[in-house]
Amino acid sequence: MSKLEFGLWDSIGGYSEEYDGQTADIYDEHIRLAQRIEEFGWHSYFIIEHQNGDISRITAPSVYLTAVARETSRLRIGAMMYQLPLHHPIRLAQEVAMLDQLSRGRVEFGTGIGVREHEFMRWNINFNERAAMAEEVIKIVKMAWTQDEVTFEGKYWHFDEALPQPKPYQKPYPPIWAAVHSDASCEFAARNNYNVSQNLDTDEVVKRKFDVYRRVWAECGHPGPMPRTFLHRPVHVAETDEKAHEEARPYVASRAGIPDAGPTNMRLTGRLVGSRIGLGTHARGMGSDSERPDNKERGLAMDRATRDYDFSLDNGLAIVGSPETVIRRIQEQRAFVGYDILCTAHGIGRMPEPLVANSIELFGKEVIPAFR
Numbered sequence: 001m002s003k004l005e006f007g008l009w010d011s012i013g014g015y016s017e018e019y020d021g022q023t024a025d026i027y028d029e030h031i032r033l034a035q036r037i038e039e040f041g042w043h044s045y046f047i048i049e050h051q052n053g054d055i056s057r058i059t060a061p062s063v064y065l066t067a068v069a070r071e072t073s074r075l076r077i078g079a080m081m082y083q084l085p086l087h088h089p090i091r092l093a094q095e096v097a098m099l100d101q102l103s104r105g106r107v108e109f110g111t112g113i114g115v116r117e118h119e120f121m122r123w124n125i126n127f128n129e130r131a132a133m134a135e136e137v138i139k140i141v142k143m144a145w146t147q148d149e150v151t152f153e154g155k156y157w158h159f160d161e162a163l164p165q166p167k168p169y170q171k172p173y174p175p176i177w178a179a180v181h182s183d184a185s186c187e188f189a190a191r192n193n194y195n196v197s198q199n200l201d202t203d204e205v206v207k208r209k210f211d212v213y214r215r216v217w218a219e220c221g222h223p224g225p226m227p228r229t230f231l232h233r234p235v236h237v238a239e240t241d242e243k244a245h246e247e248a249r250p251y252v253a254s255r256a257g258i259p260d261a262g263p264t265n266m267r268l269t270g271r272l273v274g275s276r277i278g279l280g281t282h283a284r285g286m287g288s289d290s291e292r293p294d295n296k297e298r299g300l301a302m303d304r305a306t307r308d309y310d311f312s313l314d315n316g317l318a319i320v321g322s323p324e325t326v327i328r329r330i331q332e333q334r335a336f337v338g339y340d341i342l343c344t345a346h347g348i349g350r351m352p353e354p355l356v357a358n359s360i361e362l363f364g365k366e367v368i369p370a371f372r
Helices: 023-040 061-070 089-102 117-121 127-146 183-191 203-220 241-252 266-272 287-291 293-305 309-314 323-337 353-371
Strands: 005-009 044-047 076-083 107-112 150-153 158-162 176-179 195-198 229-237 319-321 341-345
Touching (some): 005 353, 023 353, 076 089, 076 176, 117 127, 176 183, 203 293, 229 353, 287 293, 293 309
Parallel strands (some): 005 044, 176 195
Antiparallel strands (some): 150 158
């Protein structure tokens, strides 16, 4: 197994109705966080794109990451993920390539199709065709990165001798990540030799899906090395186990603390409650996909996690404890699931900033060095 690296997940979102300052101040605060974790030895820094809601203040990932790039020197940066169907493919290719140039080759390119129906409805984009749209987008992006001109005739996009510039700093292009939740998305990523990321399923389910990915990747006969696997988890560290659990319990076992818990999660709804379109055509917000067996299973697990603290810990949905306990738990989890990057999220729900800052510092100073 390769060396374990650590990323930090920075959602930069939620609770906008409670903030009475400038959004610019929030961005500055999070850029300072990126600088701090670079000093602590994190490998990478990730954000996520969302549109039309209160889950994230990052609606233009490349713009924000450019600011991060100019204030850091080693930290790898990326959006996990860009919602491909919501982007013009040539524009996206050029933006990410320019970001790669400005960061001198530190971009990790996270891709996905999006899961929230209302984000698509509000832009008059067919939610049910997003997978096919995303497949065209990524094809065009790779063409733009590797060819002098792009001529493409697809169902959704048509280009006649487009001349994209610049090309990426990394050759042939930045590492491509696919956010995977279904077996079909794991198989798609494996066939295309992409790195894969996961964030919502229990450890047992993640292991099964990563095993599907590895099996299909091996069957494809790709030349090595095998792409990387990435797991995102909420993490809270304090000086002792007792203190860590006391601090984390109110935020891990709550609807505000678990991502994508469902329509009653205030981080997902916010001003959407009572709006004309709301979450779309289904209460869980994923349209007809809400009834897919894997999505229903994940929804049940997330719902239980909001009510059962021990369930979250026992199933790897959160990691909590002293530095020694967190080190041991990561070692156990990695041996079971198998991953190359653990992306830690320390800002759990409404957890007060001093607790978040202390957790990040303890993780950087005492946990990361144990894996060097």
